[in-house]
Amino acid sequence: MKKLRKTLALTALSLVSGTVLVASPAHAEPAGTAGCPTPTKAEARRSADGKEDRPAKGVTALKGVRVGHLPKGFLAGQVVVNKLRGAVEYGYQWYDDRDEIDRKHRSLWVRVVCWPAAGKLSHLKKAPLDLGTFSGDDKTARIGGRTVLTKEGDGALGHGRYVGWVEREGVIVTVMASEPLVPELDEIVKGIRL
Template sequence: MRTKNVLAALTAAPLAAALIAVPAHAATAAPACPAPTKAELKGQDDSDKPAKGTKALRGVRVRHLPKGFTNGWLSAMKDNGITEYGYTWSDNRDDIDLAHRSLWVRVVCWPKATKLSHLKKLPVSGGTFAGNPRTVKLGGRTVLRKEGDGALGHGRFVGWVERPGVVVTVMASQPLVPELAAIVRGIKL
């Protein structure tokens, strides 16, 4: 009798697994794009002193965060089906001081972004890849790269498509450019 029960259990397990299978669309769905909370969308006027650490953005980890940041602030916006969610770390020097250290990490949720060339058409007001950005390998990723301009400040601006619909951009001021590869490598969603 015991043998029959064991055989019945062994036969029933695969049958149950087949009947309770996860739907195909659920098994292949990509993780959602990190997005700000409603509170973060509303309350962006405050700066953080001291700046938040590597987990300043929900769903984003900046595992290589240079030392010496004193201020930080969140930026979040939703418009026309696009969500921008970023955090800027900064020291207390004036923005025009070439020794000023700042790092801006942003995630843009844009369903049309599926390949690197789409970044040239990124529908955002600031931090775009207009002009002639170069495609380079940096931190183990293929990224678009351009030099910072007046609007972004001095330094280097890079971006990549993390997965379809999810764009990551990073702006590092000139003193942080030597660490940019480590910063890019350390960003995990």
Template sequence: MTRMRVFAVLSALSFATALTATPAQAAERPACPVPTKAEAKRSSDAKTDKPPRGAAAIKGVRVNHIPKGFAYGGVSVNKHDGITEYGYQWRDARSEESRKHRSLWVRVVCWPKASKLTQLKNAPFGMGTFSGSTKIMKIGGRQVLTQVGDGALGHGRYVGWVERKGLVVTVMGSRPLVPELAKIIKGIEL
């Protein structure tokens, strides 16, 4: 019986420690993933990763569900108007005009003014704006703004959400990946 009490006390202490550590850990977490100078240079030099990077392709972001079949990838960094856009795009070897072309683009945007989902319609993104007919939906457990991919982004579905104040996440999945979009979105961790 004594062992059971010790175990119960230790379990309660571990639980209490976890509860008190969570706010401290959140305070230590950076407000927004920021690309390194090396990543910015890779982006400006249009360096290609063959094979593409995996789940940790974007520093500070984990993409836990990446569909198979990508041949290459590349980082993208864009800084303008007080915001930083930082992402990674996975692609297969098919022509972009092919309806079977597979591509996935995940991006984080450090935009200090971002706090509500509806703001994404007027976001000052350099590329991938929500300029078409948008809808608010729940996908992958997140409330997102979504639209059908337009010509600039390719075919498929484009979604975005405000993860927390000042941090926006966008995902563009080509048409063959749309059925997996919920898994992709649900698997993104910051």
């Protein structure tokens, strides 16, 4: 997860340094993504600066998103904001202090992607994401009462399970749960409300 945090921070930093990142307030609705939670300017700055929250924020860490079931054991967290190719990513990562290659490492990443072209589950494979893409290894499953694409975590995502779904037109939600949290994934997914 440290690699993931570093990669996300560098991606956000390169975007900020190369272009002007203008983040809408959390209550704003970008064209084509009505009702999609978006980060505040302060959150975009915190993300670009790689600022960490100690202790981690709780179930309402993301404005406009409620994570109804948040497992215990997280010591820190970080907001993640990214804007690329017509999509705005807004997420939060909760994690403990174990090394990310430790199979007991606890981490959870919940992300909302505002992308006007998202309309059905198969669109996740075409979503303009740098990290956490869905390609050939994914499967359709029913988790937490939702039909999702799912795959094993690998590479920068770390170990565990990665899932994603289209919440509504223009709004994608993804969740990456590390291996110790996979048994709670059904409750985590079920508890996410926008």
